Amino acid sequence: MARSDVLISGVRGLGVEVAKNIILSGVKSVTIHDEGDCTLSDLSSQFYLNEGSLGKNRAEACVASLAELNSYVSVSAHTQSLTNDFLQQFSDKEAVVTCLEEVRHGFEDGDFVAFSEVSGMPEINECLPMRIKELGPYTFSVGDTTQFQDVGSGGTATQIKMPKDIEFEDASEIVSLARDLNTTLAAPLPSLDETLLSTLACTSAGSLSPMQAVVGAIAAQEIMKACSGKFTPIVQWFYFDSFECLPQSRSVSEANANALHLKADTAANAVRVMNPDFKIIPHSNRVGPETEHVYTDDFFSSLDGVANALDNVEAHPDRLSTLVKELPLPSSLAGVKVTPLEFEKDDDTNFHMDFIVAASNLRAANYGIAPADRHHSKLIAGKIIPAIATTTSLVAGLACLELYKLVQGHSKLELFRSSFVNLALPFFGFSEPIRAKTTKLNGRDFTLWDLFEVQGELTLKQFLDYFKNKHNVEITMMSYGVSMLYSFIMQPPKVTERLNLPMSQVQRRRTRRRPHRSLPAAQVNRGMAASGQTLEKITRLRFTVPATGSPLSPTSGP
Structure with a gap:
């Protein structure tokens, strides 16, 4: 890859995403080509253009920012038409090999051969296997040999098995075949769904940076496969859509984002440069027990969505x-x-x-x-960078796609997707999310996303008695985070001591931290129903002290 020169034609949103990933991968040089000028619609498709770029050539406006991504990669802009001289930049002179009379070579177009014992052209003996083009049963071409001596004779050509090259036909040929096939059907399609086409056309006219990131990451990975010769490219074609986002047409005027990231300040500043009208508040706090007073249930309840960009915390x-x-x-x-x-x-x-x-x-x-x-x-x-650049770009784009669905107000679970991606194979899998496991209490279904709101201070015994009398469930295990508040396997003296303590004091003794006004993490882990059924992970509890109102009232969770 370090010896590869890459030409990228077109630097709208998708082209810039491809260029960004290729530059980060560390090729020799990247040339970006575009003959068009920046328009207002280009500003929403990428963040290397701003209002000062309007009217300027897109390639020239982007080249400086792209070059800053990797100082070891030469980045240049080309604004003229792509001519044969510019594209080829190689000599067309080909060397032709002629076999002895009545001796057929038996090679085919695309075969690779290695030469040995050729006199007069010693360089060809040291070459890597060369791809040939069949000219006849007794002759074949080995391509450009202008860097070698003029004439060679004698020697042996041996066929070498090489990794398979995959080439695909033009997509327009597929479209033509589909049209021809429709005319030959016994019952051809009489008409098209104009409403669907109009909706699809209007949606396709939009150019959003996260969606460009998805396709750009995939395209960049394919270029790296071509440069490195590793892994098989996508066979035939790749189709990506989000049809489930189409039914409702809603405009989004404002969105709030919360970056729970170790580099939140830097990320927030970068976002403000991309979109000055975007409102973003950076938080540099670690989400954990020590910041429980900051990230309370009240904090999360005020949000419309949460994106977790961290490892599995559990x-x-x-x-x-x-x-x-x-x-x-x-x-x-x-x-x-x-x-x-x-x-x-x-x-x-x-x-x-x-x-x-x-x-x-x-x-x-x-x-x-x-x-x-x-x-x-x-x-x-540094070789880790290409995988990070392409994969993270794809993951961020897919996460934004699910966020669009939430912003549009979709509530059907089947409209959302869990994504499983491996760009190297390549493998792209999508499945519907699994519904949360439910537990029945007094005819009502509860999940881990639901909670009981406990208003006012209660002792541990008062709470256990209330839950048993109200819901016919005897709690046998309850925890707060990783601390066990109550369990049937505890020693009797310890249980007796805790039963008469307020819940906030039990929590404080176990965690050695002063409880916040709202304790969101208490979890009923295990219980025994009146029917004898053992219930696991029944529901969450939120104790709010001090407060007024009913001693215990069920409340739906987020």
């Missing part, structure tokens, strides 16, 4: 618990102090790369692996 405590159990006892580590090392991977001035080089070489020495210098180690780390 997996971290389990993984940490496993690591803690594997550590030696503190008594065996007298005098040893372990300090975690944290660093910003995108900052080249904090010497993190030097630490990585030193640590990796020490480990390599333990296993007899050849050490690597700093340049080689940084090159290895």
